Amino acid sequence: MAKILRSNQQELPPSKESIWGMALGISSLFRMWLALPLGITGLIISIIALNKVKNGEAGGRTYAITGLVTSILGIIGVIIVLLIYGAIFAGLFASSPEDFFNVAY
Numbered sequence: 239m240a241k242i243l244r245s246n247q248q249e250l251p252p253s254k255e256s257i258w259g260m261a262l263g264i265s266s267l268f269r270m271w272l273a274l275p276l277g278i279t280g281l282i283i284s285i286i287a288l289n290k291v292k293n294g295e296a297g298g299r300t301y302a303i304t305g306l307v308t309s310i311l312g313i314i315g316v317i318i319v320l321l322i323y324g325a326i327f328a329g330l331f332a333s334s335p336e337d338f339f340n341v342a343y
Contacts, residue, residue, distance in 0.1 A: 252298025256291070259284030259305030266312025273316045280309035 262280030266273045284305035290296040 250294075250297030252301050253287050253290050253296030255283050256287035256296070256298030256301035256305065259287050259309070260301045261305075263305040263308030263312060267308055267315065270316070270319065273312045277309045277312035277316065280305050281313070284309060 259280050262276050262283065266277035266280055269276060284302050287296070287298060287302035288306065291299045291302060
């Protein structure tokens, strides 16, 4: 829903937290080895930014929501990758070691 401003009102500039939350969230999508810490940090900072926007202390609601969504997606991506790696390694080591190292050529 668009915000209607009166002639004497100005929209607040985006807060630093909302911009940082968005940057960390987007980074968590592309940096798989750092996605979990970046995603968690981006999630926390985006929640702080949304609270500031809600209280009218700062602007940048769109940036904060973008940071929130991308942080959650980055965390979910890491969990999926870890589950896949866990299934692969569990399958590799499920058989006996003799079967694993005795490969017929």
